Amino acid sequence: MERNREMWLSAIGLEALGDDPEIDRMMLEADEIATDRILEAVMMTDVTDGRQKLRAMIRAHSGMLKAASREWLVRGTLGRGDLHVMLTRTVLHLVHTVFPALRDDREHPRAPAPGPAQEREGPYPDS
Numbered sequence: 001m002e003r004n005r006e007m008w009l010s011a012i013g014l015e016a017l018g019d020d021p022e023i024d025r026m027m028l029e030a031d032e033i034a035t036d037r038i039l040e041a042v043m044m045t046d047v048t049d050g051r052q053k054l055r056a057m058i059r060a061h062s063g064m065l066k067a068a069s070r071e072w073l074v075r076g077t078l079g080r081g082d083l084h085v086m087l088t089r090t091v092l093h094l095v096h097t098v099f100p101a102l103r104d105d106r107e108h109p110r111a112p113a114p115g116p117a118q119e120r121e122g123p124y125p126d127s
Contacts, residue, residue, distance in 0.1 A: 028122050031059050038062075042095050050103045057102075064090065 035058045039045050047054055065087055071078040078086070 025066060031062060034062055035059055044089065044095055050099065053102060054095070054099050057099060058091070061087075061091055061094055 035055050036045070038061075039047075039054070044054065046100060067112050068078060068083050070084055072080060
């Protein structure tokens with residue numbers, strides 16, 4: 001990123017896809033390749049149960065990577081080491097804590113959260 005700063009910033013600035021179908025395809029393909037590499041790094045390429053959800057979480061994390069890169073390269077508010085710590089720890093938290101919790105929730109769904117009326121009334125209805 002540091003060596004190709006302008007190219008990287010140009011690429012991550014294409015958040016609003018749709019102007020050029022070929023660029024859209026390339027950006028989506030790059031997201032999938034990056035997702036594959038992260039799953040390799042965390043040794044989770046063999047996950048089958050909840051695989052699509054896991055991949056979606058990693059792609060969402062890459063949005064944070066892009067924003068953090070701008071903080072480093074444009075604003076100078078984060079350093080390279082800051083990015084390494086932040087992005088490594090958050091992806092590990094996603095795959096080791098959040099993903100298992102989402103997978104468990106699917107197997108054992110929780111009761112839905114109370115609606116607005118229940119929140120106002122409290123736990124005991126008026127008589």
